[in-house]
Amino acid sequence: xxxxxxxxxxxxDDLRRAITRIAxxxxxxxxxxxxxxxxGLHTRGVPLANRLATIIESLEGSRPHVGKLDISLYRDDxxxxxxxxxxxxxxxxPIEDQIVVLVDDVLYTGRSIRAAMDALTDFxxxxxxxxxxxxxxxxxxxxxxxxxxxxxxxxxxxxxxxVKLEEIDDFEAVTLTxxxxxxxxxxxxxxxxxxx
Amino acid sequence: xxxxxxxxxxxxxxSEMSISRKHILDLDDFTAEEIQLVLDNTxxxxxxxxxxxxxxxxxxxxTIVTLFHEPxxxxxxxxxQAGKILSADVINVSSSASSSKKxxxxxNTALTIQSMQADIIVVRHPHSGSPNFLARHLxxxxxxxxxxxxxHPSQALLDLYTxxxxxxxxxxxxxxxxxxxxxxxxxxxxLWGLTKMGAQVVLCSPPTLIPPDFVNxxxxxxxxxxxxxxxNLSEAVKNADVIMALRLQAERQSxxxxxxxxxxxxxxxxxxxxxxxxxxxxxxxHPGPIxxxxxxxxxxAHGPHxxxxxxxxxxxxxxxALLYAVASANGGDK
Numbered sequence: 267x268x269x270x271x272x273x274x275x276x277x278x279d280d281l282r283r284a285i286t287r288i289a290x291x292x293x294x295x296x297x298x299x300x301x302x303x304x305x306g307l308h309t310r311g312v313p314l315a316n317r318l319a320t321i322i323e324s325l326e327g328s329r330p331h332v333g334k335l336d337i338s339l340y341r342d343d344x345x346x347x348x349x350x351x352x353x354x355x356x357x358x359x360p361i362e363d364q365i366v367v368l369v370d371d372v373l374y375t376g377r378s379i380r381a382a383m384d385a386l387t388d389f390x391x392x393x394x395x396x397x398x399x400x401x402x403x404x405x406x407x408x409x410x411x412x413x414x415x416x417x418x419x420x421x422x423x424x425x426x427x428x429v430k431l432e433e434i435d436d437f438e439a440v441t442l443t444x445x446x447x448x449x450x451x452x453x454x455x456x457x458x459x460x461x462x
Numbered sequence: 463x464x465x466x467x468x469x470x471x472x473x474x475x476x477s478e479m480s481i482s483r484k485h486i487l488d489l490d491d492f493t494a495e496e497i498q499l500v501l502d503n504t505x506x507x508x509x510x511x512x513x514x515x516x517x518x519x520x521x522x523x524x525t526i527v528t529l530f531h532e533p534x535x536x537x538x539x540x541x542x543q544a545g546k547i548l549s550a551d552v553i554n555v556s557s558s559a560s561s562s563k564k565x566x567x568x569x570n571t572a573l574t575i576q577s578m579q580a581d582i583i584v585v586r587h588p589h590s591g592s593p594n595f596l597a598r599h600l601x602x603x604x605x606x607x608x609x610x611x612x613x614h615p616s617q618a619l620l621d622l623y624t625x626x627x628x629x630x631x632x633x634x635x636x637x638x639x640x641x642x643x644x645x646x647x648x649x650x651x652x653l654w655g656l657t658k659m660g661a662q663v664v665l666c667s668p669p670t671l672i673p674p675d676f677v678n679x680x681x682x683x684x685x686x687x688x689x690x691x692x693x694n695l696s697e698a699v700k701n702a703d704v705i706m707a708l709r710l711q712a713e714r715q716s717x718x719x720x721x722x723x724x725x726x727x728x729x730x731x732x733x734x735x736x737x738x739x740x741x742x743x744x745x746x747x748h749p750g751p752i753x754x755x756x757x758x759x760x761x762x763a764h765g766p767h768x769x770x771x772x773x774x775x776x777x778x779x780x781x782x783a784l785l786y787a788v789a790s791a792n793g794g795d796k
Contacts (some may be wrong), residue, residue: 350504354506384519
């Protein structure tokens with residue numbers, strides 16, 4: 267499963283514990299699951315949002331609303347690198363006066379999150395927008411900071427982080443690879459989505 | 463960055479394919495997968511249209527010019543609406559109010575528009591092939607909004623989308639295209655689209671309104687090999703899932719193709735009797751504008767089987783998907 271130069275950062279057990287902790291932190295910060303809407307960013311934020319909702323349900327007895335967001339139409343770097351396929355955007359309830367927790371797998375430059383906030387704003391005025399990420403790898407280009415972090419991973423820009431989740435990839439792992447590795451390119455082309 | 467940047471080179475799955483293309487001239491050079499991707503993105507665009515704030519910033523700062531050398535309501539308005547929802551600036555030019563009235567050639571008019579930084583030119587022209595000509599000579603993206611009796615790709619895509627969203631699939635559906643095939647660019651683009659998507663197409667027209675190269679059917683190797691041709695309406699619509707009536711193209715008719723409109727209407731008009739021969743849940747389509755009472759009865763055009771207004775609504779979302787595909791291809795050249 268792992269390439270020679272790939273370094274395992276989080277195993278599936280680590281992943282489970284990190285997500286469980288984030289669920290607890292969300293509940294602690296917001297004093298319960300009232301008015302919570304957990305919104306996953308495509309692609310891997312979507313299963314993460316579902317997992318958070320499931321854990322919150324097991325702790326609080328009621329499942330928070332779960333939505334998904336595609337930000338293709340909101341990117342500022344649309345030209346030349348637009349994702350050609352637009353995935354579904356679904357918000358189960360009006361977000362007016364709700365606490366929206368955006369969920370993404372990797373936080374890097376912060377531009378996806380800026381786009382996601384623009385997208386959310388088009389649906390109404392949330393009471394607050396919070397950000398949960400599985401991995402924060404640094405190198406922000408806009409002033410955005412996460413509220414909940416699975417793991418901080420200091421990286422260089424020449425490295426890439428790959429998050430694999432069972433729902434999409436059939437196995438679970440967070441790995442770090444040097445970008446100039448030739449073997450990595452193959453995996454990149456197959457299914458790695460670079461987070462920006 | 464090259465226009466093909468972002469297209470995965472190895473083992474790309476359908477969901478990672480690209481539909482970025484510089485021009486959209488007809489569906490003949492689309493693969494079934496590319497058509498499906500446009501239809502998938504159309505679903506996403508429908509969601510945008512259904513919002514209370516119908517505006518996304520995807521094409522902000524881009525300029526779209528619609529250059530129409532023929533009258534049009536739905537195509538022009540829906541391209542304009544599509545561009546505006548995507549935040550592009552849309553400028554409409556019609557031949558009657560432009561310098562082409564003073565004798566300026568299509569090339570010079572388009573060149574002028576390009577010089578004013580138009581990223582995308584949506585062109586309709588009575589001469590078949592004029593969008594292809596512009597695509598060869600200009601740097602702007604060209605979208606064909608109907609040329610002569612050659613092609614009307616955005617109409618065919620919205621027809622495909624309407625069929626797919628109604629039935630859930632296109633493959634294997636029997637689609638009867640009835641009427642003036644000879645002069646219909648809608649029929650031609652739909653033939654490409656429907657056959658690529660695996661529909662079973664039956665063309666039905668008076669013997670005088672079938673293109674000469676269609677008369678003897680199609681050889682086995684022809685892309686339209688699966689298409690059958692009949693001059694008998696009852697035979698064409700029998701068990702059909704979709705009946706697509708075409709507008710009788712009066713402006714493109716040279717005299718003598720039809721003995722009388724009344725006879726045409728009696729033999730080829732879609733009425734309640736015709737609909738009874740088709741499947742119970744048959745979908746009645748028409749690209750518009752309708753000559754009510756000639757190719758289709760009023761009660762059918764506005765009846766429970768009619769998808770004609772859905773076609774118009776879907777037209778905006780399909781054109782958003784097309785503008786998005788063209789704009790994302792443009793990046794490399796700018």
